[in-house]
Amino acid sequence: MTQDVIIHLEHVTKSFGKPDGGTLVVLDDINLDISEGEVVALLGRSGCGKSTLLRIIAGLIGPTSGVARYDGTELTGANPGTAMVFQNFALMPWLTVQKNVELGLAARDVAPAERSKRAVDAIDLIGLDGFESAYPKELSGGMRQRVGFARALVLQPDLLLMDEPFSALDVLTAENLRNELMTLWTGQEFPTKAICLVTHNIEEAIVLADRVIVLSSNPGRILAELPVELERPRDRRSPAFEALVDKVYGLLTGTGVATTPVEPTTATPTSLPLPRATVGGLAGLVEIVYGKGGRIDIPTIAADLSIVAEHLLPLVDAAVLLDFLRVSAPNLEITTAGKDFTTADIQTSKQIFARQARTRAPLVRTICRALNDCPDGNLRAGFFLDILQKGFSPQDAQQQLDTAIGWGRYAELFDYSADTDQITADPNATLVEPPA
């Protein structure tokens, strides 16, 4: 095992500076080896730093502390033993397919005749022959991603990196390309020794990988490593496959607020961030659970709605935070409040939402209290942004505030004016829970 380790990460931490001088830890103490002959999937929710981790392996960004080694040598720049396939292809639109594939060879000082021959071989391998002189613009998404693969494979990298390579493609094209990739990988011709891919699609990770690394969010840590020992090609309907999917869903749900150790009614806006969910989305989810008899497992909803975990989990988190649903993995169950919320008429359900939000959603509660404390019920949104930036990056802080404003507006607790940047209390709203 020690002989054929390609990438070796040791106590890798990555943090970014924030405007107020603090730091935001994105990756925390990551230890990871990638060896010859394996496909590793990095799986996690948005913001877990999986793409950052991939870029550290690629040598595109450096770790804040810890070491990333390729072939035993510490990386100081772009990793010479890797090539990357990008989510949005990253092809040069002004170069033909052939020239795009040759680009990396030109950078490696390969003579033009040799370049052309190797590029043609790679284009052949990936099923693009006949398209050598086409421009990326003339190709469909699936064909473009094939060019992306050819451009990476022509370099014969030790490790092929893939950053959500199928997520910009439609479902059928993605499935087709995944199958072809795995056929190539299991064959003898494949010019790379290992693959590492980033994905938020749980099934995709299990279809492709020998090892799934599940990352937690804020900060990103390795939560679990699951070996996938299923025969290829893998059958998504087999019980073993479904068991693995359920297991990963359980792990990922556990990384959100749904099972957080912090109690929502006492947490602060920074210790318990609002999930990135709209009221419409979370109301829809509660309604579906109610419609299914008040109890359903998460993978089933995901499959029914053909929605990826990335988008479903924040809704689950939000519904759990507001005590409309509860999780008993892998099931979702409706609560009394949830039942009331989904069956009441619109005004009543708004009142229920307002009650739950002002008591259980920390940022909404903070805003309500602050508005209640100031005589004219008027506060600058920038004031809350300043507070939020102590715990979040500027984008995340804005995201938090936007979510809270969306919830507050629906609940008719407060309104926000983009013209004046003021948050104003609704004159008829009960901002603070009356003492029982």
Add this chain to the structure above:
Amino acid sequence: MTVVHNFASHGVAVAATRPRRNWAADVAVFVGMAVLLWLIVRVGRGTAVPWTVPSAPSSVSTDPGNLPYYAARSLLRMFAALGLSLVFTFFYATAAARSRRAEKVLIPLLDVLQSVPILGFLAITITGFIALFPGSLLGLECASVFAIFTSQAWNMTFAFYQSLIAQPHDLDEASRLLRLSRWQRFWRVDLPSGMIPLVWNGMMSFGGGWFFLTASEALSVNNHKFALPGIGAYVASASEEGNLARVLLAIVVMIVVILGVNVLFWRPLTAWAERFRIEESEAVETPRSVTLDILRRSRIPGIIGRPLGRLVYPIDRVTAVFGATGQSLKTSIVRRRIGDAASVLTFLVVLGYGAFRVIEYIASSVGFAEVGHAALLGLATFARVVVVVVVSTLIWVPIGVWIGLNPKVTRLAQPIVQVLASFPANFLFPLFTALLLATGISINWGGILLMALGTQWYILFNVIAGASAIPNDLRDAAASLRLPTVLRWRTLIIPGIFGSYVTGGITAAGGAWNASIVAEVVQYHGTTLSAVGLGSYITHATAVGDAPRLLIGVIAMSLYVVTMNVVLWQPLYHLSERRFSLS
């Protein structure tokens, strides 16, 4: 690969139609190239003839037979300046975009340079270039090219810098991970991705350059009158002679030259640049060009291109010494901080020393009372600029909106306005000066008209662009709501054109300041009219070689422009981005 052979089901793959080869195109391209080469050699010879300051001619012959040659000489200057601007852009913009430290100095500097009245520097640059090429006309040629360069370069640099900054993140990552050399990165990624803004800005700047060409070909500097063989000097000389017919003739030739350059150079270039569009969506209306079609049908570009293509590999190998793109991941924070501090300190020292020398120089020569005087004169010019912008707005915004909202009219009007915008307004000065003399209207008022001649088009041009970009569904909504005119303007049209109007306003105001230097002092048939203002102050200081007053004048004008930008235009610009952006 199992399923690779049924791409047909993938649908989209459409092979681009390659143009058919055509021998007539070959002939056309061959003849065109031969004529071009001959012209360059023939005209280029005239630039290095012996020349000395005392014997320098103060005017050029106004024989109409000379006009084609003069026009060619002027054109050569314009293209020399364009080439120079391009090289400058490559280095400056790349340095600013790739080095954090350089960016902090270079970009504010560019902002200032954009606001400096270029014509005020002619006195300094002419003296310098004449000293550089003693006994040859080349010095004066260089000074003229430099003046045009300073009118073109900043815009192009800014546009290219913006495109480098906005380069799609994944293209940057792909280039680094493919380990392109810096050289390869520039030619294969950076330049192509910035090609469209570069070409369009080059075209606009080239149009603006004619004004400065005209102004720099016939000048009074340090008590000498200089005239360079060129179409601008021809107009100045014809005006001096009071020969309006020949001025008109020059105007016609100028229009022909502008149209010719558009058809033979800019149209094909903009059409060709379309291949560098990154967005998936095609431009609303792809520029087309007959010239480009002929070039594409001819075999000659291929025959010339092939041997050049063979040079790419050796050049790639040689330039590999410049290193790979991307910075090392291992930089010590301490060393970076020290480097930052050192560069800030150096910059402050240089700036402080410069300011100290300027203050000392003014104190020891004309004194600070002169600064107050210049500032007061600036108010007069400022008032003229305000009138130009306000009146142009009142006239051209409604017309521009009408044109922009009618697609058919837009298609007709856009090229005309483009020619009007690049037509050097100073060609018209003799006509209007003659009019002022005949009617007895004071240049203090007439100057406003002269300043407006060139700059009003920027407002019209941008308003048309803005109005035609208002989405159709919004227009339909306004129509179906039967909004009355006032409400329609308030809720749809003004928000819709606001951003482009501000862009046009900045350009028009900046152009008006620059134009004041030539518009506040005009000559016709031996009579000189001079208005009260900062522009005429600078012109007089240039003519008599009064260095301290020239310095004060240029600084005062720069401050006025910068202040106006900071106080008025930038807030409007931010407002438009925040409130009226359509995306």
